[in-house]
Amino acid sequence: xxxxxxxxxxxxxxxxxxxxxxxxxxxxxxxxxxxxxxxxxxxxxxxxxxxxxxxxxxxxxxxxxxxxxxxxxxxxxxxxxxxxxxxxxxxxxxxxxxxxxxxxxxxxxxxxxxxxxxxxxxxxxxxxxxxxxxxxxxxxxxxxxxxxxxxxxxxxxxxxxxxxxxxxxxxxxxxxxxxxxxxxxxxxxxxxxxxxxxxxxxxxxxxxxxxxxxxxxxxxxxxxxxxxxxxxxxxxxxxxxxxxxxxxxxxxxxxxxxxxxxxxxxxxxxxxxxxxxxxxxxxxxxxxxxxxxxxxxxxxxxxxxxxxxxxxxxxxxxxxxxxxxxxxxxxxxxxxxxxxxxxxxxxxxxxxxxxxxxxxxxxxxxxxxxxxxxxxxxxxxxxxxxxxxxxxxxxxxxxxxxxxxxxxxxxxxxxxxxxxxxxxxxxxxxxxxxxxxxxxxxxxxxxxxxxxxxxxxxxxxxxxxxxxxxxxxxxxxxxxxxxxxxxxxxxxxxxxxxxxxxxxxxxxxxxxxxxxxxxxxxxxxxxxxxxxxxxxxxx
Amino acid sequence: xxxxxxxxxxxxxxxxxxxxxxxxxxxxxxxxxxxxxxxxxxxxxxxxxxxxxxxxxxxxxxxxxxxxxxxxxxxxxxxxxxxxxxxxxxxxxxxxxxxxxxxxxxxxxxxxxxxxxxxxxxxxxxxxxxxxxxxxxxxxxxxxxxxxxxxxxxxxxxxxxxxxxxxxxxxxxxxxxxxxxxxxxxxxxxxxxxxxxxxxxxxxxxxxxxxxxxxxxxxxxxxxxxxxxxxxxxxxxxxxxxxxxxxxxxxxxxxxxxxxxxxxxxxxxxxxxxxxxxxxxxxxxxxxxxxxxxxxxxxxxxxxxxxxxxxxxxxxxxxxxxxxxxxxxxxxxxxxxxxxxxxxxxxxxxxxxxxxxxxxxxxxxxxxxxxxxxxxxxxxxxxxxxxxxxxxxxxxxxxxxxxxx
Numbered sequence: 001x002x003x004x005x006x007x008x009x010x011x012x013x014x015x016x017x018x019x020x021x022x023x024x025x026x027x028x029x030x031x032x033x034x035x036x037x038x039x040x041x042x043x044x045x046x047x048x049x050x051x052x053x054x055x056x057x058x059x060x061x062x063x064x065x066x067x068x069x070x071x072x073x074x075x076x077x078x079x080x081x082x083x084x085x086x087x088x089x090x091x092x093x094x095x096x097x098x099x100x101x102x103x104x105x106x107x108x109x110x111x112x113x114x115x116x117x118x119x120x121x122x123x124x125x126x127x128x129x130x131x132x133x134x135x136x137x138x139x140x141x142x143x144x145x146x147x148x149x150x151x152x153x154x155x156x157x158x159x160x161x162x163x164x165x166x167x168x169x170x171x172x173x174x175x176x177x178x179x180x181x182x183x184x185x186x187x188x189x190x191x192x193x194x195x196x197x198x199x200x201x202x203x204x205x206x207x208x209x210x211x212x213x214x215x216x217x218x219x220x221x222x223x224x225x226x227x228x229x230x231x232x233x234x235x236x237x238x239x240x241x242x243x244x245x246x247x248x249x250x251x252x253x254x255x256x257x258x259x260x261x262x263x264x265x266x267x268x269x270x271x272x273x274x275x276x277x278x279x280x281x282x283x284x285x286x287x288x289x290x291x292x293x294x295x296x297x298x299x300x301x302x303x304x305x306x307x308x309x310x311x312x313x314x315x316x317x318x319x320x321x322x323x324x325x326x327x328x329x330x331x332x333x334x335x336x337x338x339x340x341x342x343x344x345x346x347x348x349x350x351x352x353x354x355x356x357x358x359x360x361x362x363x364x365x366x367x368x369x370x371x372x373x374x375x376x377x378x379x380x381x382x383x384x385x386x387x388x389x390x391x392x393x394x395x396x397x398x399x400x401x402x403x404x405x406x407x408x409x410x411x412x413x414x415x416x417x418x419x420x421x422x423x424x425x426x427x428x429x430x431x432x433x434x435x436x437x438x439x440x441x442x443x444x445x446x447x448x449x450x451x452x453x454x455x456x457x458x459x460x461x462x463x464x465x466x467x468x469x470x471x472x473x474x475x476x477x478x479x480x481x482x483x484x485x486x487x488x489x490x491x492x493x494x495x496x497x498x499x500x501x502x503x504x505x506x507x508x509x510x511x512x513x514x515x516x517x518x519x520x521x522x523x524x525x526x527x528x529x530x531x532x533x534x535x536x537x538x539x
Numbered sequence: 540x541x542x543x544x545x546x547x548x549x550x551x552x553x554x555x556x557x558x559x560x561x562x563x564x565x566x567x568x569x570x571x572x573x574x575x576x577x578x579x580x581x582x583x584x585x586x587x588x589x590x591x592x593x594x595x596x597x598x599x600x601x602x603x604x605x606x607x608x609x610x611x612x613x614x615x616x617x618x619x620x621x622x623x624x625x626x627x628x629x630x631x632x633x634x635x636x637x638x639x640x641x642x643x644x645x646x647x648x649x650x651x652x653x654x655x656x657x658x659x660x661x662x663x664x665x666x667x668x669x670x671x672x673x674x675x676x677x678x679x680x681x682x683x684x685x686x687x688x689x690x691x692x693x694x695x696x697x698x699x700x701x702x703x704x705x706x707x708x709x710x711x712x713x714x715x716x717x718x719x720x721x722x723x724x725x726x727x728x729x730x731x732x733x734x735x736x737x738x739x740x741x742x743x744x745x746x747x748x749x750x751x752x753x754x755x756x757x758x759x760x761x762x763x764x765x766x767x768x769x770x771x772x773x774x775x776x777x778x779x780x781x782x783x784x785x786x787x788x789x790x791x792x793x794x795x796x797x798x799x800x801x802x803x804x805x806x807x808x809x810x811x812x813x814x815x816x817x818x819x820x821x822x823x824x825x826x827x828x829x830x831x832x833x834x835x836x837x838x839x840x841x842x843x844x845x846x847x848x849x850x851x852x853x854x855x856x857x858x859x860x861x862x863x864x865x866x867x868x869x870x871x872x873x874x875x876x877x878x879x880x881x882x883x884x885x886x887x888x889x890x891x892x893x894x895x896x897x898x899x900x901x902x903x904x905x906x907x908x909x910x911x912x913x914x915x916x917x918x919x920x921x922x923x924x925x926x927x928x929x930x931x932x933x934x935x936x937x938x939x940x941x942x943x944x
Contacts, residue, residue, distance in 0.1 A: 066722060067712045074794045074873055141873050147791045153768060154751040154793055157902055159873070241769020247752060248767060281626070282634040290645050312754060312789070313765045314746075314772030317671040321664060328656045335652045336645070338615065343644070345622040347635035360623065367615060371608040378604055378659065380597045380666040383763045384586060387754060387789040451601075452583040453758040455789045458797030460711065462728045467582050507634075 109192025390450025421497030441475030684753025754789030851920025
């Protein structure tokens with residue numbers, strides 16, 4: 001986001017080795033600077049957030065009342081499918097990679113990512129992938145309409161749009177794997193002297209664990225969609241019973257990827273929370289070590305709970321029980337994290353600037369999403385709630401105020417550092433409160449719809465579901481349009497915000513606040529700081 | 540939700556948004572939402588009343604877990620909002636920077652949740668074992684999912700039938716073409732032929748599918764089971780009262796996933812016996828019918844254009860209109876137009892083959908389940924409607940000849 005200002009900085013600033021070289025376009029294509037690439041990731045994800053959001057609003061518009069008014073059922077199915085893919089692979093994941101690019105080198109005291117050229121390549125791979133995904137709407141047969149889980153045999157009925165989607169996911173997966181290799185290598189090899197692993201800011205820790213998750217499961221996804229592709233075109237029968245295959249096997253492989261993926265979307269959010277809450281409580285993070293262990297436990301457990309997405313396939317009782325117990329166990333480390341954050345606020349000195357509001361909103365809503373997750377873990381209850389709106393409500397509670405609000409909180413928190421300018425605080429508060437209310441108006445009634453038995457992914461519904469659906473749609477439109485406040489706030493900060501201080505937040509204690517001016521110069525930590533013996537975050 | 544909003548505002552000193560203004564805004568939104576809606580039906584907030592022992596256990600377990608969650612909610616949110624309220628910087632709170640670790644507290648709040656989970660897991664485990672025990676059924680019914688409807692087979696009595704949505708398409712409407720008929724009370728939850736079972740009998744349900752994955756979902760019976768093509772999975776229920784229980788397909792299965800209701804009618808033993816007698820005659824396949832699915836009819840009869848076209852329009856409206864549209868124009872490319880179609884205007888054999896076997900890799904399913912008379916009628920209708928003016932009449936015997944023997 002800071003490209004304009006950082007560029008100025010590099011001209012006006014101190015550095016003798018100059019940056020007069022490339023023009024703006026060449027720079028966008030060729031940059032290997034982690035700050036440039038971080039900004040590009042963030043802008044890209046913001047655009048995709050609105051693309052995915054527009055699809056969500058089309059879905060909610062159709063569901064405003066029973067009957068078909070806005071879209072055809074087949075197109076509706078494509079919307080639910082691509083909304084999910086865009087939000088997961090286009091908005092949330094790239095946004096967190098953007099944060100990783102911006103912050104990891106600054107927070108561990110190194111000049112750049114370990115593989116700057118690969119960094120550039122992982123960003124640019126996303127552009128053709130996104131093009132493929134969006135273009136699939138315009139090919140014969142339309143975009144994939146099987147839900148983002150792409151279950152065969154339904155997905156084999158689709159047209160060339162499905163192949164484009166598969167290819168897009170392949171490319172996005174490759175991009176994520178490269179990004180993760182970069183992040184792991186950077187963290188393990190480029191830390192400044194004295195920046196031991198257990199002294200790293202929590203955001204760096206959560207990304208280190210997330211990057212391992214990505215490397216472990218993205219190839220699994222790649223394998224299973226490749227099998228889909230060969231089933232579709234080359235007569236293999238991996239998932240076709242008539243040829244000796246099994247559609248259930250797809251679900252097992254997909255969710256072996258899919259559940260860790262859920263944590264890929266949320267662990268970096270935990271990291272951002274663990275930076276923001278201590279800063280505004282003016283106290284070190286409570287239980288730093290247990291936070292690290294809890295994050296690692298969640299990551300490890302995420303590999304053995306995939307079966308809870310498929311309790312209704314008819315797996316044996318032993319399977320259901322194993323996955324139920326394993327899923328319930330995740331509540332323990334997740335609870336530890338919530339309690340640690342509350343204990344961080346306990347006996348603190350709390351102020352409520354926009355990042356902190358979003359962080360507290362995250363705590364409240366994520367806890368509610370955790371409760372509905374616990375309800376869904378109970379096999380018999382899941383049987384009646386599986387594939388209903390209750391599930392839709394559950395995962396939006398953990399992903400919108402979870403992942404998305406953490407990202408918003410992070411942008412408000414680091415914008416002064418990135419741009420050297422301060423955002424408009426009261427506009428930020430309006431953004432938070434309107435989002436908080438409209439989010440709950442949108443998604444809380446969906447719990448009731450699910451309990452009453454409304455299936456998900458339907459364009460039309462029985463009359464008894466009308467009332468809550470109408471409320472949900474009204475909430476969704478307010479929620480969607482209120483996000484424009486965020487864009488306005490960010491853009492006007494960059495253009496004309498008040499000058500920010502080096503330590504805009506008085507008790508922020510990671511290196512970017514303690515060692516670097518605002519805005520951060522284009523090149524930082526070319527000589528790593530010596531942190532041996534220094535007092536560090538959370539200690 | 541209003542609770543979060545109001546409590547959070549209390550702890551928000553540097554504010555452009557006063558507490559009162561915020562609460563006022565919340566109240567205004569709810570008032571606005573409530574006013575136009577009070578005229579309509581229901582604001583259900585819980586699982587519908589259970590009608591089997593399994594569904595009763597599900598209902599009870601959900602409430603049980605919900606109470607645990609409510610208590611934890613109160614404790615966690617109380618601690619959080621107390622901190623937010625008590626330790627405000629604006630009220631002069633000073634941070635106790637040394638309070639950032641306590642092994643004892645951390646062990647306590649790791650152990651306690653673990654034991655709470657045990658209290659949840661024990662009753663859940665009992666229910667799972669009960670749900671999965673499909674032994675000793677009084678009767679067995681096979682459920683097969685189709686795009687888009689269900690087939691119910693009473694194997695022991697050697698008959699079966701299809702069950703599809705009976706809500707007329709002019710209640711549903713189209714984008715740009717509003718529904719012309721008022722939506723009925725059972726809109727999208729009504730079927731032509733419901734599954735009928737006797738009350739108080741242990742019924743084993745074998746669920747499978749003919750094409751893609753479907754979900755046979757009836758909340759009040761406590762059943763939600765995927766039908767997976769090529770595999771058969773079993774569940775069971777024992778209805779504890781007479782009544783009609785409704786559900787829907789729970790797993791996305793293509794264009795008409797939302798139009799695939801399930802209706803189960805539970806009858807008293809006497810009523811069930813009567814229904815069984817009628818159904819045996821109605822649905823019993825003729826010995827020489829290769830596709831047992833198709834109802835028996837007299838395929839030797841010869842029809843005129845007028846009589847068969849009128850019958851065909853009904854078949855078309857029930858089976859084809861959702862994809863190919865009343866106008867015959869379809870929604871290409873996924874759902875091709877029939878008006879001017881080469882297949883419809885071409886040789887009879889091609890179209891019969893398509894109707895009997897479907898087209899692999901597309902949403903065009905096999906309609907072999909329709910009787911010879913019905914298939915002939917709907918073909919005649921498509922050959923003589925819209926821009927298609929062939930004058931050709933297809934006879935049931937033509938279809939009979941093409942059915943695989």
